[in-house]
Amino acid sequence: MKYQLAIIIALSTAALIKTQISQAEFSMLIEQELFIDDSLHPQKYAMTFKPEWTFALAKEIDMTLIGKIRLDALDNINSGQEKPDNYGKLNGPLTAGSHGEISFREWYIDTETQTTFWRIGKQQVVWGQADGLKILDVINPQDFSEFILDEFEDSRIPLWMLNVEFPIEDESSLQLLWIPDLTYHEFAAEGTRFEITSPLFVPQSNILQLHSDKPDSVFSDSDIGFRYSSFYNGWDLSINYLYHYIDSPVLYQQQTNAGVIITSKYERSHLLGASASNVFGDFTIRTEVGYNKDSFHLANQPLVLNEGGSGIFNSPEIASVIGVDWRGLTDIFISVQWFQSHLFEYTNLMVRPENNQVGSFLFNQTFNNENLELNLLILHGFELSDSSSQLELSYLFEDNLKLWIGFDHFSGDSNGLFGQFKNKSLFKLGFEWGL
Secondary structure, three states, rough: HHHHHHHHHHHHHHOOOOOOOOOOOOEEEEEEEEEOOOOOOOEEEEEEEEEEEEEEEEOOOEEEEEEEEEEEEOOOOOOOOOOOOOOOOOOOEEEEEEOEOOOOEEEEEEEEEEEEEEEEEEEEOOOOOOOOOOOOOOOOEEEEEEOOOHHOOOHOOEEEEEEEEEEEEEOEEEEEEEOOOOOEEEEEEOOOOOOOOOOOOOOOOOOEEEEEEEOOOOOOEEEEEEEEEEEEOOOEEEEEEEEOOOOOOEEEEEOOOOOOOEEOOOOOOEEEEEEEEEOOOOOEEEEEEEEEEEEEEOOOOOOHHOOOOOOOEEEEEEEEEEEEOOOOOEEEEEEEEEEEEOOOOOOOEEEEOOEEEEHHHHHHHHOOOOOEEEEEEEEEEOOOOOOEEEEEEEEEEEEEEEEEEEEEEEEEEOOOOOOHHHHEEEEEEEEEEEE
């Protein structure tokens, strides 16, 4: 009864606001999702409201406000915390828990001064175009409550920032970012369905205590970045630089007789990257490469702790992706990608291998005048032979109403990125209704 009443209140409130603020453009997306595990036990039954308003504050000054109201009858996936620890002082939901949340997801002002475009406020900035995994798309942290199953648009955590872009030449531009928002990745809470368990990311020792050391200075701990973009001889090109805190905390360890004490600390790194893409007939070739001055990895032996180490190794890393997209047949899209990363200062005491490679295959086909759509994304890790498969069939019942059903499956070594969830496959169904 409470669940139904909350839905009625949310719809009524949105309708009232739409009526009273006639000068604003209003839209809202309503989503209903049901997740069922392979034992036919429900894991998620949620309805999400995403209202969006755009206001014309003055000539060439617009404000956009995007809200989120999520109501979940179950508590198997989301954290029960009102404000998870990953959020900075400037960010976080208005209220949250395992059964829902209310938040201002994005809130920014757009304006132009002469030839310069400004976006100021809480927003998403996307660098890179890779499917499934990220190389350059690291400006915004990610919510991993549903691992990587959610759309990037929904799983990115918007940040408060200053985003300035201005042209340099006819087909070139420079983007500058200042990000004082000290918010980082949100991982699935302990005991929830997608809690991280792989030794690649979590110490397997007997953990006694966990201390957190988190940046707290809005100015000295800010992230800064720039991107130079250009179009040359058919190629879309970019050069990227980001000085930032890595969004995953480094888990430094101290060995005691009774177990391990962990200090969770966020560390800085420099990211230097580039991207390129071009169209050749039915094919699109695209690539991204990113050099990280620092990357941190767990030790694979407790002996490292006993010798006075911290259980962590630091190494420069280069990561890249090469993708080929094909549209050679009507209503069919196929994409193949090869992700690879290499550690320059590797030691066999690391859990992570020196080279890590992941392949992806994306197949998309539309039927019935594009009203019916089939989408399949497969990711496969070669080192541990583990995989993730996401299959979805959707039907556009009306222009603003889409029904869908899907299946997410994991397999392979339980130590791998995907294999750690090999017993966590899901059947999914739901709808999206736009107002």
